[in-house]
Amino acid sequence: METIGTFKKDTLFLSLMLEIDGSYLEGGGQIVRTALAFSTLMGQPFKVVNIRKGRPKSGLKNQHLFAVRALKELCNADVKGDELGSESLEYSPGKLEYHNLNIDIGTAGSITLLLQAVLPVVMFSDKKIIVKIKGGTDTEHSMPIDYFVNVFLPHLKKYAEFDTELKGRGYYPKGGAKLILNIKPKYSINGFKNFFDFLKYVREESRKIELTEQGKLIFIKGISHAAKELMNASVAERQAKTARFQLGKFGIPVKIESQYADSLSIGSGITVWALFSKDEELDFMNPVILGSDALGEKRKRAEKVGEEAAFRLIKQIKANGAVDKYLADQLLPFLALFGGSIKAGEITDHCLTNIYVIEKFTGVRFRVEGKVISIQ
Numbered sequence: 001m002e003t004i005g006t007f008k009k010d011t012l013f014l015s016l017m018l019e020i021d022g023s024y025l026e027g028g029g030q031i032v033r034t035a036l037a038f039s040t041l042m043g044q045p046f047k048v049v050n051i052r053k054g055r056p057k058s059g060l061k062n063q064h065l066f067a068v069r070a071l072k073e074l075c076n077a078d079v080k081g082d083e084l085g086s087e088s089l090e091y092s093p094g095k096l097e098y099h100n101l102n103i104d105i106g107t108a109g110s111i112t113l114l115l116q117a118v119l120p121v122v123m124f125s126d127k128k129i130i131v132k133i134k135g136g137t138d139t140e141h142s143m144p145i146d147y148f149v150n151v152f153l154p155h156l157k158k159y160a161e162f163d164t165e166l167k168g169r170g171y172y173p174k175g176g177a178k179l180i181l182n183i184k185p186k187y188s189i190n191g192f193k194n195f196f197d198f199l200k201y202v203r204e205e206s207r208k209i210e211l212t213e214q215g216k217l218i219f220i221k222g223i224s225h226a227a228k229e230l231m232n233a234s235v236a237e238r239q240a241k242t243a244r245f246q247l248g249k250f251g252i253p254v255k256i257e258s259q260y261a262d263s264l265s266i267g268s269g270i271t272v273w274a275l276f277s278k279d280e281e282l283d284f285m286n287p288v289i290l291g292s293d294a295l296g297e298k299r300k301r302a303e304k305v306g307e308e309a310a311f312r313l314i315k316q317i318k319a320n321g322a323v324d325k326y327l328a329d330q331l332l333p334f335l336a337l338f339g340g341s342i343k344a345g346e347i348t349d350h351c352l353t354n355i356y357v358i359e360k361f362t363g364v365r366f367r368v369e370g371k372v373i374s375i376q
Contacts, residue, residue: 016045018360022087023050026353030329032064033117034354036091037333038361040071040121042195045092046361052087059085062109063135067117070101074121096189098125101132108136108175108265112143115181120333123160126188130180136170137177138225138269143326144293145179146223146271151291152330158207158285159334160185169225171267195362199337208340209331210286211322212372215276220247220313222256222272224306226296227263235302236260239270242306247272247313268296270309274317290316290324290345319345321371328373329354336364341374 018039022031029052039046052058060068060083068082068091076094101122105114111133122129137145143152145166153162161184170177192198224240236258247254256272276288292312294305316324321344323331328344329351335342336358344351347368355366355373365376 017090017092018044018046020046020048020357020360021050022048023053024353024356026349027053028055028350028353029061029064029113030116030350030354031357032060032089033067033113034333034357035361036067036071036117037120038358039091040075040077040093040096041124041189042361043093043095044361045090047088047090049088051089057085059087060089062105062107063114066103066105066109067114070103070114070118071121073101074098096121098122098127098129100130103131103133103135105133105135105175108139108170108172110139110142111135111137111170111177111179112145112148115148116330119183123156123183123185124187124189125183125185126190127185129183129185131183132178132180134170134176134178136172136175137166137179138169138267138295139172139175140295143330144269144271145177146225147273147291147293147326150221150223150271151273151289151324151327154284154287154289155209155327155331156334159187159338169227169261169263169267171227171263171265174264176264177261199362199364202337203339207338209335209338209342210340211288211331212341212343213278213288214320214322214343215278215288217250217252217317218275218277218282219253219255220250220272220274222254222270222309223259224256224268224270225259225261226268227266228260229266230268231260233302235268235296238302239268239296239306239309242303243270243272243310244306246307246310250317268302268305270294270306272309272313274313276322288322289327290321291327292316292324316345319371321345325351332358332366332373335373335375336362336366339375341372343372345371347371347373
């Protein structure tokens with residue numbers, strides 16, 4: 001394993017409390033998650049105010065609190081404002097000391113949203129890390145677990161090896177699913193004097209994210225899932241059948257698996273993803289995978305759920321991006337670290353908000369030209 005380094009607070013910049021406006025642009029919880037990740041990696045204290053201001057329920061939610069507590073545990077941070085509903089948070093990280101994590105969100109708070117804060121830190125450990133999280137896997141306004149595993153993680157495999165095991169499904173409101181994520185880092189954060197030496201080291205051509213050409217659509221996959229209580233109504237199969245019909249119009253293979261799972265709450269959903277190739281071969285270092293999803297609801301027909309997921313994926317494919325609008329946002333922290341360029345189907349306010357936070361912490365400057373985001 002290569003050694004990269006733990007950042008030391010040996011510059012004036014890292015000793016000052018960085019102030020973040022939590023209501024900036026999109027103003028969601030992503031501001032807190034991204035700030036926590038970079039703060040912990042860099043040893044940079046920060047204060048964020050107006051957290052999720054303007055939302056129906058402003059302030060910190062469960063998944064934010066448990067992200068704070070998990071990272072606090074890893075770096076012995078001093079924290080103020082880590083309470084449910086708090087609209088301000090102060091976080092002063094100490095020295096990183098890696099170990100396995102066991103987190104129970106206690107509700108259907110999103111497992112994948114929590115991982116947006118934790119993963120960029122633990123994937124640069126000096127040893128294998130096991131993260132166990134209990135919570136929600138398929139909930140509103142968050143990345144479904146199947147998207148996380150099949151669309152997002154493949155883009156990080158050149159930086160770490162990942163193995164996932166999912167037990168049950170976590171639907172709203174009780175959650176209760178358990179994800180076991182095994183991470184074997186390829187680069188460890190130990191020994192570097194400062195953050196900028198770290199950036200210089202990892203900015204080698206072989207590690208860059210280069211996703212600007214969509215390529216040729218070769219096949220579509222998916223997972224349609226539902227609570228076991230919905231098996232008699234064939235909900236998972238009906239979702240899959242409708243999505244398969246719509247996506248089959250591309251004239252390429254479409255394989256959507258139907259699953260039923262143990263769950264504390266009744267729910268359903270479907271995630272579909274499209275894979276592309278260049279020169280008839282998959283690029284495993286820079287894979288082009290676009291994804292979409294839809295959730296079931298009371299009095300919402302399973303056929304409608306499948307149709308929504310399919311139409312959303314069709315829209316992303318026709319937008320001619322090499323990443324979908326959600327993946328663009330999720331890859332930004334790694335684009336800042338490793339360099340490169342991505343072409344999105346759409347640049348969202350969520351994406352621009354994430355750029356704001358990353359630039360505040362790192363000093364890295366993004367260039368946004370049309371639908372292409374790159375590092376200057």
